[in-house]
Amino acid sequence: MSPIPLLRLAARSAWARRLTLxxxxxxxxxxxxxxxxxxxxxxxxxxxxxxxxxxVDLVVGARTGSVQLMLYAVFHAGAATNNVDWKSFEILSAHPAVEWALPLSLGDSHRGFAVLGTTPAYFERFSYGEHQSLKFRSGESFAKVFDAVVGSEVAAKLGYKVGDAITLSHGMGSANLLEHGDKPFQVVxxxxxTxxxxxxxxxxxxxxxxxxxxDWVAGAPVKGLSIPQDFVSKFxxxxxxxxxxxxxxxxxxxxxxxxRFVNEFRGEPLLAVMPGVALDELWQTIGLVERTLFAVSVLVIIVGLAGLVATMLASLNxxxxxxxxxxxxGAGPGDIFIMLAAEGLLVTTLGAVLGAAMLAIVSTIFAPWLLEHLGVLLTPRLLSLSELYLFGGVIITGMLASLVPGWRAWRMSLADGLTPRT
Amino acid sequence: MRLLLSIIFIFVTLIGPSAIAAEPYKTATWESLVPKDWDPAKEFKSLNLGSLQDSDPRATEALSRMKDTWGNAPTERSLDGAKIKISGFAIPLEMKGDKVTEFLLVPYFGACIHTPPPPANQIIHVVSKKPVDNMRTMDAVTVSGTMGLNRAESPWGTSGYRLAVDKVEAYKLPEGK
Structure with missing residues (x-):
């Protein structure tokens, strides 16, 4: 028999057993x-x-772990162990090998979003991705003391426009227990x-x-001691x-x-880390978890395909x-083999395609949640190259697995099914 | 006749590729990155180090000067524009996903952590157009590309090496070792 009607036959036969399959x-x-x-x-x-x-060549902070320093300085996750004296920063930024230095001051927040104190140079010097610099969608850099520049997600989530007034709160986290309510900021x-x-x-x-x-001299707002916004400039x-x-x-x-210069700095204990090396350290720590997760999901695939083989073997009866x-x-044993293998391949391919489609839909739906809670940006796409390899791997494994029922059907003799057992 | 042909065939397949594919990259050693006429001991010729006590302030001063001289080591000008191939350890600088686009190449393992950093002429800033896969800190690699001098005044010498690479491969031990 030629393969095309054979495949049609296989598809129809599979459709007849659609529930189990x-x-x-x-x-x-x-x-x-x-x-x-x-x-x-x-x-x-x-x-x-x-x-x-x-x-960025070096991230400098008070002495701590290199991964921790990276996490709070760049990702605003976790907390700093200590601050760095402004004088130390001035010495570092005046060092002849240094082209630019950006100070970062963290610790406050606004409705769950981190507040970063820095200089206007930050918007010119800071870059991400492959040397891309920051761009303003609207407005401009801060000029006055109570001006604020917000990131795109902050603006989108909280619906801020240039000119809006916002209140910052003390400490990190979304529960705004202690607000700096007396000193509102203006979004500029x-x-x-990015x-x-x-x-x-x-x-x-x-x-x-x-x-x-x-006015936070006592570590908490002191009753009766409050410096109004207009007087702040006098300090x-x-x-x-x-x-x-x-x-x-x-x-x-x-x-x-x-x-070496920063780590041996005489003034106070400082730590300088190279972002690339610190990230690599982070991967080596996370790598084990990644590999375990990957191994578990490979096992799940094997379980799924074993289920396919079991169903098909059972269906042979x-x-x-x-x-x-x-x-x-007039169908030869080879035709039967092809029919069975085709059925397995059909189910695997269809399953894999549906799985990829399901992932595309689910990841699009959950992308905002992941970004907000884990800080991981899922790019909406169908399949990346490495995913395509896995996808192909699943289909090939499925095809190989369905050779087992095919082989068994091939071995069944002609008379086997014609003489009903009683 | 057939025997002769097959001998020629074997000969060509064995010798051919290495002889025909001429290596455009000259294999460089880390020593060749130090200018030949540079003598760090020159300044100290007048000083009879053997006669100095350990606690002698002149010895301490000479030691710190020696460290500076070594740290400000000059680069070899003739290497500007040279196509070279060199092996060393990589320290990633810039990454794109899990691929590395810029890294530093140093001559010995642990060059950045346990000992004083290598002098300016023993560090190569490598920039790769094509991101390099699977690179970990302190991986041994062999890179081939075009060398350039990066002139910028800094307390540690006036120029450094910058290599635009065409190829990055995992380091393999030379044959026969």
């Missing part, structure tokens, strides 16, 4: 979606981590989407951070401390010597008559 199909669909999902989250988590910072600029933590950050001047905490708003600094060098190959009639009508 349908359940197998769902199992393959779910396991494919899981496997691809693990791969996608892994790839996208790396992507969003690595593209968060570019062109909104940044373009796909990095910048989108979830409110940028203010370093002076603003000092001004906010002028010395020069920052005394910062949380971390980003440093760019004139020549990247000087980085080891500069790192109920299809004895069907196959015997086909043989009696």
């Amino acid at each position: 349908g359940v197998t199909l769902v199992a393959i669909m779910l396991s494919t979606a899981l496997l691809l999902c693990v791969e996608r989250v892994r790839a996208d988590a790396r992507q969003s981590f690595t593209q968060s910072v570019s062109g 600029g909104i940044l373009e989407v 796909g990095t933590p910048v989108d979830r950050t409110i940028h203010v001047g370093l002076e603003a951070i000092t001004a906010l905490h002028l 010395d708003l020069k920052p005394k401390e910062i949380t971390a600094a980003l440093i760019g060098l004139k020549r990247r190959s000087d980085v080891f010597r500069m790192q 109920e299809r004895r008559r069907e196959l015997a009639i086909l043989r009696a009508l």
Whole structure:
């Protein structure tokens, strides 16, 4: 028999047994979606981590772990162990090997979004992805003490426009228990989407951070002591401390010597980390979890395909008559083999395609949630190259697995189904 | 005749590829990155180090000067524009997903952490147009590309090496070792 009618026959026969095969199909669909999902989250988590910072040679902060310093200075996750004296920052930024240095002051928040105190130079110097710099969607950089520039996601989530007034709160987190309510800020600029933590950050001047905490002398608001906004300018708003600094060098190959200079800094214990090395350290820690997740999802695929083989093998019994009639009508054992293998391939391919489609839909729906809660940006797409390999792997494994029932059907003798057992 | 042909065939397949595909990249050593006429000991010739006590302030001063001299090591000008191939350890600088686009190449393992950093002429800033897959900190690699001098005043020498690479491969031990 030529292959085309054979395949039609296989498809129709499969349709006649759609309930059992349908359940197998769902199992393959779910396991494919899981496997691809693990791969996608892994790839996208790396992507969003690595593209968060570019062109920065050293991240400097108080002495702590290198991964922790990276996490709070760049990703605004976790808390700083200590602050860095402003004088140390001035010495570092005046170092002849340093091209630029950006001070970062963290610790306050606004409705769950981190507030970053920095200088206007941040918008010119900071870059992400592959040396892309920040762009303003509307408005401009801050000029006055109580001006704020918000990231794209902050603006979108909270519906802010240039000119709106906002209130910052003390400490990180979304429960605004202690508000800096007496000193409202004005939104003067909104940044373009970057796909990095910048989108979830409110940028203010370093002076603003000092001004906010002028009356917080006792570690909590003191009754009766409140400095109205209009009087703030009468105080010395020069920052005394910062949380971390980003440093760019004139020549990247000087980085080891500069790192040594910072780590051996006499004034106070400081730590300088190279972002690439720290991220690599982070991957090595996370790598084990990634590999475990991957192994588990591969096992799930194997379970799904084993289910397929079991269903097909079981169906051979109920299809004895069907196959015997086909043989009696002139189908050779090879044709039967092809029919069975085609059925397996059909179910696997359909399951894998549905799984990929399901992932595409689910990841589009859950992308905002993931971004908000885990800071991982899922790029909406059908399949990436590495996912395509896995996808192909699933189909090939499914095809190989369905050779087993095919082989068994091939071995069944002609007379086998024609003589009913009693 | 057939025997002769097959001998020629074997000969060509064995010798051919290495002889025909001329290596455009000259294999460079880390020593060749130090200018030949540079003598870090020159300044200290007048000082008879053997006669100095450990606690002698002149010895301490000479040691710190020696460190500076070594740290400000000059680069070899003739390497500007040279196509070279060199092996070393990589430290990633810029990444794109899990691929590396820029890294530093240093001559010995642990060059950045356990010992004083290598001098300016022993660090190559490598920039790759094509992102490199599977690179971990301190992986041994062999890179081939075009060398350039990156002139920028810094306390550690006036120029550094910058290599635009065409190919990055995992380091393999030389044959016969």
